[in-house]
Amino acid sequence: MSLIQCETCAGNGEVVTDWNVYLHPPEGSPADAGVKDCSECDGNGWFDDGGYAPTSSR
Numbered sequence: 001m002s003l004i005q006c007e008t009c010a011g012n013g014e015v016v017t018d019w020n021v022y023l024h025p026p027e028g029s030p031a032d033a034g035v036k037d038c039s040e041c042d043g044n045g046w047f048d049d050g051g052y053a054p055t056s057s058r
């Protein structure tokens, strides 16, 4: 099993939807203004290359 970086969001888990808002967020806008969760990787930034999901021990 290995992790593959999502090409759509370059591993960020987010994709910029509006660069103007992203770079210059209007006053009072949320922290994630101008971006949205990547729909390709579900906002993870990485794909699980088959097998089983890694269990992060917390």
Ligand SMILES: [Zn+2]
Binding pocket: 006, 007, 008, 009, 010, 011, 013, 014, 038, 039, 040, 041, 042, 043, 044, 045, 046
């Ligand atoms: Zn992605």
